[in-house]
Amino acid sequence: MGIVPTTYFIYGKKEIDFLTQADPTLGEAMKRLGMVERTVIPDLFTALVHAIVGQLISAKAAQTVWERMQTQLGEITPHNLTEQPAEVIQQCGITMKKALVIKEIAASIVQGTIQLEELCELSDAEVIKKLMSINGVGRWTAEMMLIHSLQRPDVVSWGDIAIRRGMMKLYGLDALTKEQFESYRRTYSPYGSVASIYLWRISFE
Structure with missing residues (x-):
C-alpha cells in the first residue's frame, strides 16, 4: 500500500x-x-499523476481510480511507475493513452529530462507553460497542479x-x-x- x-x-x-x-x-x-478543506499533494510527481487521472472524469470516479492505483501499484513515485507495465496501470481504471503518458513522464523524470522541482521557482504562467510542454498535460491539469500541489493563492x-x-x-x-x-x-x-x-x-x- x-x-x-x-x-x-x-x-x-x-x-x-x-x-x-x-x-x-x-x-x-x-x-x-x-x-x-481541500486536499493537496505536496509531492509534485504524485500530484501530477493525480491530476492526469482526474482529466475528463467525475471527481468521484477519479477518487475511485486513485485509491485503486495506490492499492495496486504501491507508492506513486517515478521509479515505481517506470517499472510497471502500462497494462497494469491501465487496469486501475484509466485509458491506455493515460497509462502511457504517466509511464512516459515517470521515465523522463528518472532520466532527468523533466525536473518538476523547477516549478517551485516559477510564476503561475511559467508553471502552466512548462507543464503544458509535457505530452498529455493541458491547461486544466497545470492549473490543478498550481492549486493542489504548489498551493498557489490565485x-x-x-x-x-x-x-x-x-x-x-x-x-x-x-x-x-x-x-x-x-x-x-x-x-x-x-x-x-x-x-x-x-x-x-x-x-x-
Whole structure:
C-alpha cells in the first residue's frame, strides 16, 4: 500500500475576510459552509499523476481510480511507475493513452529530462507553460497542479466544469460567459484559489 498522506490547502481569516468584502454573495456562502478543506499533494510527481487521472472524469470516479492505483501499484513515485507495465496501470481504471503518458513522464523524470522541482521557482504562467510542454498535460491539469500541489493563492480555472457550475449556482445564472467568468475571477484576486475551493463545494450541493 502506498497511500498518499493527506494535507490541506492552507488559508484562513485573511483570505475569507477579503473575499467576503470583495464579493458579499460569495461571503454569505462561505459563512454558511464554514471552513472547507481541500486536499493537496505536496509531492509534485504524485500530484501530477493525480491530476492526469482526474482529466475528463467525475471527481468521484477519479477518487475511485486513485485509491485503486495506490492499492495496486504501491507508492506513486517515478521509479515505481517506470517499472510497471502500462497494462497494469491501465487496469486501475484509466485509458491506455493515460497509462502511457504517466509511464512516459515517470521515465523522463528518472532520466532527468523533466525536473518538476523547477516549478517551485516559477510564476503561475511559467508553471502552466512548462507543464503544458509535457505530452498529455493541458491547461486544466497545470492549473490543478498550481492549486493542489504548489498551493498557489490565485487560481480559478475556466476549464473546470465544477467551478463554472459553482459560479452559476452561486449567482443564479442559467449560463456563464467567459467575460462573466473573468469578471468574477478578477473580483476574487489575489485569493482566487480559496474562492475555487468554495465554488467546488457549492457546485456539488
